[in-house]
Amino acid sequence: MLYSKGTEYAIRSLAWMAKENGNQARRAEDIAQRAEVPAPFLAKTFQKLAKDGILLSVKGPAGGYVLARLPSQLSLLDIVSSIDGTYDMDGCILGQGKCSDINSCPIHKKWLATKKGVLEFLKTATIADIALSLKKSKTAKKV
Numbered sequence: 001m002l003y004s005k006g007t008e009y010a011i012r013s014l015a016w017m018a019k020e021n022g023n024q025a026r027r028a029e030d031i032a033q034r035a036e037v038p039a040p041f042l043a044k045t046f047q048k049l050a051k052d053g054i055l056l057s058v059k060g061p062a063g064g065y066v067l068a069r070l071p072s073q074l075s076l077l078d079i080v081s082s083i084d085g086t087y088d089m090d091g092c093i094l095g096q097g098k099c100s101d102i103n104s105c106p107i108h109k110k111w112l113a114t115k116k117g118v119l120e121f122l123k124t125a126t127i128a129d130i131a132l133s134l135k136k137s138k139t140a141k142k143v
Contacts, residue, residue, distance in 0.1 A: 002118060007083040009037040010045050011076060011130070014054070018071035018131035025064035045083060052082040071128035080122060 016035040017026065028046050032039035046065055049055040056068045067074070092099040093111045101108075 002122070003080045004084050006041065006045050007080050009035070009042055010049060010079050010083050011127070013037060013042060013045075014049075014067065014071075014074065014079065014127045015130035015134060017065075017067055018074075018127045019134045023066050025058040025062060025066050027064040031065070049079070049082055052078075054078060054082055067127075071131055072126050074127040075123055076125045076127075077119075077122040079127075 013031050013035040017031060020026075020034070028043045029039045032042040035042075046055055046057075050057045050065065050068075053068050054074060055065045058064055058066060091097070092105050093107060094105045096105045099105050099108050099111070105111075
């Protein structure tokens with residue numbers, strides 16, 4: 001798995017917000033319902049995202065959360081790092097601890113190329129990419 005369930009929920013929710021106009025304040029409960037994620041879990045997740053400058057928390061009766069940056073400036077790696085901490089793929093795919101060029105497992109070299117590709121994907125894929133796909137897809141129920 002590339003990231004935690006919490007990160008999956010965050011990505012789905014942020015993509016929904018971007019698709020539906022991310023600069024309009026929305027309550028976490030409403031976003032959770034629309035993005036089909038557990039509301040209590042999302043509220044805690046949004047607190048982390050706000051702390052890390054991905055969301056802004058708007059106070060008051062018309063308050064809620066808004067995107068702090070343009071969706072095109074929110075990479076999946078930004079979100080993974082916010083929710084899961086520093087993204088680390090240094091663990092051995094065979095479960096043999098840390099893999100390195102010096103201390104490598106039997107498939108380390110093959111995994112290294114894949115790992116670099118995954119990291120590049122997370123750096124370059126954005127919430128805007130997902131939101132655009134959602135807008136184009138008439139059948140997309142979930143993010």
